[in-house]
Amino acid sequence: MKKWELNKASKTIQFSVAIVTAFIGGGLFSLMRLPIPWLLGPMAALLIASRFKNIKLIWPVSIRNTGLIIVGYSIGISFTKSSLSDMISHLPSMLILTALIVLVCVCSAFVLSKCSGIDYPTSLTSSIPGGLSQIVVFAEEMKEIDITTVTFFHVTRVIMVVFLVPLLISSPIFATKNTHDYSGIIKSAIPEWNDLFPLIFLFALICFLAARIGKIIKLPAPYFLGPVIVSAAIGLFGLQGPSLPPSLLDISQFMVGGYIGLLLKPEQLDNKRKTILLALMNGLILIGATMFFSFLLTQYYDLAAITGFLSLAPGGMDQMGIVAQEVNADVSTVTSYQLFRMAFIYISVPPLLRLVLKISSRKKEGPLLKDTEKV
Numbered sequence: 001m002k003k004w005e006l007n008k009a010s011k012t013i014q015f016s017v018a019i020v021t022a023f024i025g026g027g028l029f030s031l032m033r034l035p036i037p038w039l040l041g042p043m044a045a046l047l048i049a050s051r052f053k054n055i056k057l058i059w060p061v062s063i064r065n066t067g068l069i070i071v072g073y074s075i076g077i078s079f080t081k082s083s084l085s086d087m088i089s090h091l092p093s094m095l096i097l098t099a100l101i102v103l104v105c106v107c108s109a110f111v112l113s114k115c116s117g118i119d120y121p122t123s124l125t126s127s128i129p130g131g132l133s134q135i136v137v138f139a140e141e142m143k144e145i146d147i148t149t150v151t152f153f154h155v156t157r158v159i160m161v162v163f164l165v166p167l168l169i170s171s172p173i174f175a176t177k178n179t180h181d182y183s184g185i186i187k188s189a190i191p192e193w194n195d196l197f198p199l200i201f202l203f204a205l206i207c208f209l210a211a212r213i214g215k216i217i218k219l220p221a222p223y224f225l226g227p228v229i230v231s232a233a234i235g236l237f238g239l240q241g242p243s244l245p246p247s248l249l250d251i252s253q254f255m256v257g258g259y260i261g262l263l264l265k266p267e268q269l270d271n272k273r274k275t276i277l278l279a280l281m282n283g284l285i286l287i288g289a290t291m292f293f294s295f296l297l298t299q300y301y302d303l304a305a306i307t308g309f310l311s312l313a314p315g316g317m318d319q320m321g322i323v324a325q326e327v328n329a330d331v332s333t334v335t336s337y338q339l340f341r342m343a344f345i346y347i348s349v350p351p352l353l354r355l356v357l358k359i360s361s362r363k364k365e366g367p368l369l370k371d372t373e374k375v
Contacts, residue, residue, distance in 0.1 A: 046261030067255025076231030126153035129314035311337035
């Protein structure tokens, strides 16, 4: 057998083992009735399994992208003309609360830098709750930023959010604060697989093309946001796509959860214990701050506490969309807030980081110039 054939067979085995491991994790979480079992179960199982040195697992990004397209389409068809008008009415609060969240990140990054010795540009990039892939790409472009630290902090925060947010939502803190119940609407008409055909083929093609175009034009989270935009736009113009059955949504969560579970690699860090502790503390500060701001949001608007929290939670837009679907929150409101924060961060944070890097480089050059003058 040729070398490339052996390599292909090895990757097939690694992916097969990953699928089985993820399925076991999802099944166990489902049996234990834990929240979002087919997202959190595969994540936990693969995160644990990948820590063993002799076990090598892979999860192709194409599988994750397919899951994101499904989730994006499902969220996109939830947008209506009324939800669009609600989004416009929420713009002032979106701007104020997003600015406050960024301010908390700036302050926590300063404390993180002082406590850890990590340079401020790296700690700031590690603290900003943008999309994981986009922040990492931006960090790669800035040569002064430690990409390993940034990746670890963001992956840790995303995993913390995806694990903690469902647990918090199912706790008594939120149980008594819901002003809306979306579960009755969904349970009254559960979509069946037969209801998908034949219209789903048309929407599948359109969403795939939207994701690819989004990738080409460098849209944030293109495999998620592209389908959201195009399916929402088509629905607003009168052609409503078929709703997805719960089992298909579970499959999409499985596709995304497996990928996230293999992202975290603590072995790449120099000072593992201290960095892990700081990453956990940083994530908890952000989650606590957004929880506080979400209570302010629900006091001002007639929103369920769950919807308010998920709208501001510092996770990825795609992950929060999945959680919102699973707990029957208002997914259009959640996605609107998450989308606005992502856009705000991508517009405001890069110039801020460049300014910080410029100031930081000047401070480093100052002592060098003084030493040169002495010589």
